[in-house]
Amino acid sequence: MKKNFRNQVAFGLAAVLAVGSLAGCGDGKKDSTEAKTEAKTEAAKTEAAEETKAAEKETAAVEATEAATTKSGDRMTISVMGIDWGYGPQAGSDMEKYWEDLFDVNLEIEWINYQDYDQKVNTLIASDSIPDVIQVSKQGNGSYYYPIFTQAVDAGVFVDMTPYLFDNGNGIAETNAVMKNWDDAMWAQTKYKDGIYILPRSKAESGQNSGIEVRKDLMEKYGFTEEPTTMDELKDFLIGLSKAASEGEGKKIYGLEFYDDGKKGFMNDYIKAFAIAFTGQTDWAVDENGDFQYMQFQDSYIDFLNWMKDLYDAGAIDPEFALNNSDTSKWKAGNSVAFLSAWYNWNQSADLTSNKIFDESTPATYEAWCLMPVKGPKAYTVSPNYTDVDSCIAISSKCDDAKIQKIMEIFNGTEEQYPGYNDVMKDGVEGLHYTLLEDGTKDTTDEAFKKARQDGYVGAWNQIFLKTDMDQVTDKFMRPGAKGASEENIARVKEIKEFVYSDLAATGMTNAIQNLQSATYDNTWNVLTDDVDTMCAQYVMGQIGEEEWKSFVQGIVESSDYQTIQQEFKEAAAQ
Known part of the structure; x- marks a missing residue:
């Protein structure tokens, strides 16, 4: 409002002076009074011009200040809907605020209980009122592309992310520290009619149900x-x-x-x-x-x-x-x-x-x-897995390019971009969700930590944010402390993984x-x-x-x- 008022004053003064100037014009004959009046008028015009310039400079300075404030203070809002697997996460939790501050964005996220999720999403699709980002639920047959979702894709409700992911070596899938490791077979699982409408959050271990x-x-x-x-x-x-x-x-x-x-x-x-x-x-x-x-x-x-x-x-x-x-x-x-x-x-x-x-x-x-x-x-x-896509999101086509770019930026974070990102994804924030012990392990036994972890849905944001690919050998068998497996068991699980991956590569099943x-x-x-x-x-x-x-x-x-x-x-x- 300030900059508009200053502009109005400056332009109003110039207009008044312009009218005064026209009123002083006659048949070309001027007496001394008229000459004095004209001199005063010219002086006033000069003064007004200088004031106008000064006002314009001040306006420019105000606009620059306000632009800077907008850049650092007014955050883009992104609405999101994700699945709550029975933990009851709270809106506006410390975990949510942490992500907002890290990414400089306002997240309006709603976690819907898994029992109601599909019905809620499908209702929003039918009413053309989906949020900017939705988690896509895997169906009973193992597919993310189910009839109601694909019908919405055909109707243009969701963004084809292909141009953002692949761009002659400059796309996100080609440069992101996690995604660039995904092979063509992985991306083939994300496609529907040659478009990519689901964005994986990680690649699962292959051939999962092959353990006797x-x-x-x-x-x-x-x-x-x-x-x-x-x-x-x-x-x-x-x-x-x-x-x-x-x-x-x-x-x-x-x-x-x-x-x-x-x-x-x-x-x-x-x-x-x-x-x-x-x-x-x-x-x-x-x-x-x-x-x-x-x-x-x-x-x-x-x-x-x-x-x-x-x-x-x-x-x-x-x-x-x-x-x-x-x-x-x-x-x-x-x-x-x-x-x-x-x-x-x-x-x-x-x-x-x-x-x-x-x-x-x-x-x-x-x-x-x-x-x-x-x-x-x-x-x-x-x-073989029905799909190696561990979980995924989709983006509403109502988002403009700037918002899509922002979504691609913050929903595909990596440790390389944000040091400590992987630890936060897994365990939350030190002091808020755990105490770091001298041996490097994290103590989450404090009741305040337990409540904060549950309220913040710590460890489950990887459903919507990018995470590192599954490594069950390291995460399950080679964990530090007493829960670590024996050397014999570690050697066997590595042997099985190598065999499963090699067999699937050979058969292409x-x-x-x-x-x-x-x-x-x-x-x-x-x-x-x-x-x-x-x-x-x-x-x-x-x-x-x-x-x-x-x-x-x-x-x-x-x-x-x-x-x-x-x-x-x-x-x-x-x-």
Whole structure:
């Protein structure tokens, strides 16, 4: 308001003087009075001009001062919505204020409970009122590109970030200390119709669910120390050790923890890697004819079912697995010899107690181990992730270029840009969320720290801000203090990781429908495959035979819906 008032005064004075000047003009004859008046007028005009210049200089100085104040004081506001995984973070927490000060920005962030998140986001999309940045939720099939989101992308609701990420070597993906390490396969997982509408927050460990975790104490106690290398050897190992342990321990110990969870059933991560060994593919693949092939409908899938049936017949899996009895064969409770899980989730501490792995009620004598992936007829037991994108965000197309640039700047921070960034992402701020001890460890036991950590959602901002890529070997097995794993376990997990990564690089195995859209698939797949897991269970339990299984599968693959799904995936892949 000040600078406008000064301008008005200066221009008003000049206008008044200009009118006075015109009023003094006559027929060209001037008497002495007129001459004096004219002289006074000229002097006034000169004085006014000088005052105008002075006012303009003062105005310029005020504007410069106000511009500087705006630059340092008035922050850009960015609205954000992220997922609260049940911690109840508070708005305006110390953690939030720390990020605002670090990035010189105002964050209007709303954390929505995970149970309500998808509905809230989809409602905002439908009403065209999404915030500047949203976290995109991974769906049940492992995809971030789901129908409502892709429809919004098609409608122009979200920003294609490709030009900001890739720019002849100058884009963020090409220069950022974290992102520049991501390969083409990683970026391929972010694409929809050649555009990038989801921005990963880190790259997850590959082939996660490829770990055959076993009870090492039972292996040694009952003489099963020779590790299996093939699916046939693994079957004999599970059956033999299950029988020996059950007799020796005086209670039933199954060979394999498995149950039909009622959602993914025989496609769940507890057995999928075993099915891959027989089929040579994950959920979907493209066959030699260019057709999309679903794993369970492959001819060789029945070989996997026969492998499972042998375990069932030998009593090595819970006879009531189809009833979702998850506790009866729970590996962590000591009820099974083996458990197919993440290859890095058996990170038992060297003292077997400070990081127990097994349930608290189990003895300290239980020891965890992990077998190397074993070889099947068509592949190793290496199960690729549906996506390596750990979490991601999307940006509203209502943001102008300046705001998009700012979002790209602050949401993609690194340790190189902001020293100490990685520690804050993981543990929060020293003095606010922990005390740094002399040995370098962080003490978070103070109740005030605990509350501040919960209120500030410390450790969970990596859902929306960039973080370093997953390194489970370092983070889980090589942690300082008593929770660190033994040298033997560290060596084994490194060996497994190297094998998994090498195998995936060699096979190039991925889910072939990743990020492809098919309306018929979205609308009919659950109904079309509703009975598949029931038929699998009945086959394993001996209630139906091979001919019944093959006839059932044939009925699905020859249906009009399945054929339409095939065609729609082909069309989507060609775009």
